[in-house]
Amino acid sequence: MKIFVLNCGSSSVKYKLYDMEGETVLAEGRVERVGQENGVITHQSTGKEKISKTMPILEHTVAISETLKLLTDKEHGCIDSLDAIDAVGHRVVHGGESFSQAVLINEETKEILDSLAELAPLHNPANVMGIRAAEKLMPQTPQVAVFDTAFHSTMPPHAYLYAIPFNLYQKHKVRRYGFHGTSHQYVTQRAAEMMGRDIKDLRIVSCHLGNGASIAAVSGGQSVDTSMGFTPLEGLMMGTRSGDIDPGAIFYLMKTYDLSLHEVDSLLNKHSGLYGIAGASDMRDIEKGISEDDKLSKLAFDMYEYRIRKYIGAYIAAMGGIDAIVFTAGIGENTPALRSRICENLSYLGIKLDDELNQKRGQDLEISTSDSAVKVFVIPTNEEVMIARDTAAIVGKK
Amino acid sequence: MDIRRVAVLGAGRLGRGIAENAASKGYDVVLFSHGAGGQDALRKIENSLDRKLARWAITEAEKRVILSRITFTLDLKELSNVDLLIDATIDHFYTKQELLRTADQLCQPNVVFITTSSTLKVSDLARSITRSESLVGLHFIPPVPEVPVAELTRGHKTADSAVAVVKNFAERLGKEVIEINESVGLVNPRALLALINEAAYMLDEGVGDAEAVESIIKESWGMSQGPFEMADRLGLDLVLSWMEQMHKAYGDRFAPCPLLRRYVREKRLGVKTNLGFFRYNTEAKQED
Numbered sequence: 001m002k003i004f005v006l007n008c009g010s011s012s013v014k015y016k017l018y019d020m021e022g023e024t025v026l027a028e029g030r031v032e033r034v035g036q037e038n039g040v041i042t043h044q045s046t047g048k049e050k051i052s053k054t055m056p057i058l059e060h061t062v063a064i065s066e067t068l069k070l071l072t073d074k075e076h077g078c079i080d081s082l083d084a085i086d087a088v089g090h091r092v093v094h095g096g097e098s099f100s101q102a103v104l105i106n107e108e109t110k111e112i113l114d115s116l117a118e119l120a121p122l123h124n125p126a127n128v129m130g131i132r133a134a135e136k137l138m139p140q141t142p143q144v145a146v147f148d149t150a151f152h153s154t155m156p157p158h159a160y161l162y163a164i165p166f167n168l169y170q171k172h173k174v175r176r177y178g179f180h181g182t183s184h185q186y187v188t189q190r191a192a193e194m195m196g197r198d199i200k201d202l203r204i205v206s207c208h209l210g211n212g213a214s215i216a217a218v219s220g221g222q223s224v225d226t227s228m229g230f231t232p233l234e235g236l237m238m239g240t241r242s243g244d245i246d247p248g249a250i251f252y253l254m255k256t257y258d259l260s261l262h263e264v265d266s267l268l269n270k271h272s273g274l275y276g277i278a279g280a281s282d283m284r285d286i287e288k289g290i291s292e293d294d295k296l297s298k299l300a301f302d303m304y305e306y307r308i309r310k311y312i313g314a315y316i317a318a319m320g321g322i323d324a325i326v327f328t329a330g331i332g333e334n335t336p337a338l339r340s341r342i343c344e345n346l347s348y349l350g351i352k353l354d355d356e357l358n359q360k361r362g363q364d365l366e367i368s369t370s371d372s373a374v375k376v377f378v379i380p381t382n383e384e385v386m387i388a389r390d391t392a393a394i395v396g397k398k
Numbered sequence: 399m400d401i402r403r404v405a406v407l408g409a410g411r412l413g414r415g416i417a418e419n420a421a422s423k424g425y426d427v428v429l430f431s432h433g434a435g436g437q438d439a440l441r442k443i444e445n446s447l448d449r450k451l452a453r454w455a456i457t458e459a460e461k462r463v464i465l466s467r468i469t470f471t472l473d474l475k476e477l478s479n480v481d482l483l484i485d486a487t488i489d490h491f492y493t494k495q496e497l498l499r500t501a502d503q504l505c506q507p508n509v510v511f512i513t514t515s516s517t518l519k520v521s522d523l524a525r526s527i528t529r530s531e532s533l534v535g536l537h538f539i540p541p542v543p544e545v546p547v548a549e550l551t552r553g554h555k556t557a558d559s560a561v562a563v564v565k566n567f568a569e570r571l572g573k574e575v576i577e578i579n580e581s582v583g584l585v586n587p588r589a590l591l592a593l594i595n596e597a598a599y600m601l602d603e604g605v606g607d608a609e610a611v612e613s614i615i616k617e618s619w620g621m622s623q624g625p626f627e628m629a630d631r632l633g634l635d636l637v638l639s640w641m642e643q644m645h646k647a648y649g650d651r652f653a654p655c656p657l658l659r660r661y662v663r664e665k666r667l668g669v670k671t672n673l674g675f676f677r678y679n680t681e682a683k684q685e686d
Binding site for chain 2: 035058240257259260262263264266267270271
């Protein structure tokens with residue numbers, strides 16, 4: 001079975017074509033600057049030359065159409081015709097309360113997806129545009145939506161509710177949803193495999209540390225709590241997002257500077273986090289700053305590490321113990337100094353890190369020592385394969 | 399027709415605001431002006447974006463992207479490759495008529511025209527062009543990027559298809575489009591001019607000083623700017639010119655306050671001369 005995985009952002013499209021026998025990647029690529037005259041497509045079929053071309057890509061339909069042409073191209077492609085694709089799996093950021101698992105897309109699901117745009121205005125409309133474009137180009141091929149929020153649908157009410165008037169939850173579904181679910185699910189399942197144990201018996205804290213960052217408590221293979229909430233703004237300190245902040249401080253700033261909703265939204269989402277403290281949102285720049293003895297870079301790093309450690313502690317309490325910690329995504333996979341600091345500060349739990357293994361990159365690794373009481377892993381995330389698996393499962397059931 | 403490239407005629411406060419708003423929503427904008435100070439338009443848009451940056455509303459990268467989408471030109475020939483035309487020049491019938499005629503000849507036949515005029519009727523302006531069915535009135539309210547509403551009017555010949563294009567464009571700029579019938583002054587300018595004029599009478603009659611009148615109106619109605627500051631930012635000469643057109647259309651209830659005439663005669667025109675009802679510094683900030 002061949003599954004085409006699409007991740008459509010507002011101005012980009014990422015894709016992978018999987019052969020589900022052995023879960024091998026047949027082709028992958030990305031389209032950038034969708035909506036512009038100088039769009040860029042980068043494509044590579046496995047075992048063939050990587051190609052890149054610039055052309056006007058004024059909408060998602062064009063981006064996906066060009067991608068499909070490349071997949072069937074004699075020189076650069078990997079399939080003879082689009083009929084070889086059994087299903088398309090779409091990443092959809094917000095499934096709200098309506099979708100606790102992946103679904104086959106039909107008119108009804110599209111209507112619900114449209115209505116969810118309010119909850120994720122930056123992401124869901126682009127995801128839906130991708131779905132409509134793919135349907136237009138491959139009308140006979142089943143389309144499946146896989147949600148970032150779905151994995152966290154197992155959170156209990158005492159974890160997902162905010163302590164605000166209950167009717168606001170009933171009327172407007174204001175609650176914590178959590179994000180990066182596909183990633184948290186993938187890395188925790190992989191950690192269980194690497195430990196050779198049934199995930200049902202494990203309590204794992206998964207740290208997805210990218211430009212956006214979240215942490216999840218996964219007990220028995222189910223998410224019981226996670227740091228992002230109603231939107232991806234809650235929780236950890238991020239590249240440009242504040243994470244947790246007392247709402248009272250927001251009211252104070254709004255009053256002091258006479259800020260509009262848009263201004264305060266932008267302040268917290270785009271001007272805060274690592275960038276707000278040290279003027280750089282990229283952890284590599286923060287590390288460079290530290291090496292040059294820049295005090296604010298050091299402070300930003302300390303704050304970033306402390307917030308993660310605090311959440312790990314909270315989730316150990318939430319799960320009544322811990323068997324493993326997993327680090328993934330850009331910062332989680334590529335910042336040994338951060339992992340080392342976190343684990344050092346948690347050494348009272350009996351965590352022991354293998355310093356040599358901690359320096360390695362680019363592969364699934366257990367980086368704790370054999371006698372560590374809590375196992376520590378670095379696992380490069382693979383959301384696409386999870387989307388492909390969910391899609392294959394849904395289409396297989398049909 | 400897919401709209402990518404938008405022409406804005408007129409680089410005054412309204413034209414610059416529309417250009418900034420459209421560029422921030424992803425449109426390429428060509429800004430045209432023959433008037434004095436047109437060359438300063440890009441710098442003024444940059445200043446406006448800098449103020450937003452200082453209030454965390456945009457990032458440095460977003461500012462650069464927005465600016466990169468706006469070009470300024472004096473050459474009307476560039477109108478041949480735009481997808482939408484917005485006339486934001488001052489409300490002078492013959493000047494506007496001449497400009498629209500030229501644009502009519504230069505633009506592709508399927509390009510829809512918008513006029514932002516509030517005191518001239520779409521039906522009257524449409525007579526001067528061959529594409530009278532493609533002219534739509536859309537009055538933006540300054541500061542354009544911040545005000546979420548726009549007034550739409552159609553002339554006798556305006557086609558539904560042209561209205562649909564304009565509504566779609568305005569909604570992409572984040573505006574709620576409210577359609578009203580053609581009338582001199584529309585809704586917002588007419589109500590605003592009445593307010594400014596009455597506030598000027600209060601000042602002239604000694605009811606209170608400018609700060610007192612401004613504060614009471616501003617605070618009690620929860621406005622971000624009171625009538626005097628709004629008038630100063632629009633330009634008192636422009637306000638007086640509108641008032642005169644309203645006076646002509648509606649009679650003595652819009653008779654301009656003598657104080658307004660005196661200020662204009664004394665070249666006390668508001669922000670652009672640093673003195674109007676209030677005093678302003680070179681960065682257009684009100685001084686105590």
